[in-house]
C-alpha cells in the first residue's frame with residue numbers, strides 16, 4: 001500500500017438519480033455521495049472511481065460499477081456510471097506480498113501499487129523472511 005496520498009485530487013459528487021442506481025445494485029456497499037478519483041495524479045483523460053460493487057450470482061462473477069467524469073466539466077456528457085473490467089496487473093505475482101492493481105482495464109497512468117516513490121522487487125521483504133517471521 002502507498003503511504004503517501006498520490007492519487008488524483010478530483011472529486012465527484014453523485015446526483016440523486018445516480019445514488020438511486022448505486023443503491024439498487026445487489027449486494028453493494030452503502031454508496032458514498034462524494035468520492036475521489038483513484039487514478040494517478042496528473043493523469044490524462046476521464047477521472048475514474050469505483051462507485052459500487054455488485055455481488056455475483058451462481059452464473060455471474062461479482063463486478064464493479066465505476067463512475068467516470070470529464071475534467072473541468074463535471075456534469076458533462078461523458079459523465080457516466082458503467083461496468084468496467086479490472087486491470088489484470090499484479091505486483092510480485094504468486095508471492096505473499098502480491099498486490100493487485102485495483103484500477104480498470106486499460107487505465108491511464110501507472111498501476112495503483114506503483115504510486116509514490118518508485119518501488120522494485122528489491123524494496124520488498126523477501127517471502128522467505130516473511131514466512132520466518134510468521135513461525
Ligand SMILES: [Zn+2]
Nearest residue numbers: 008010037047
Ligand atoms: Zn482523476
Ligand SMILES: [Zn+2]
Nearest residue numbers: 087089101111
Ligand atoms: Zn493497473
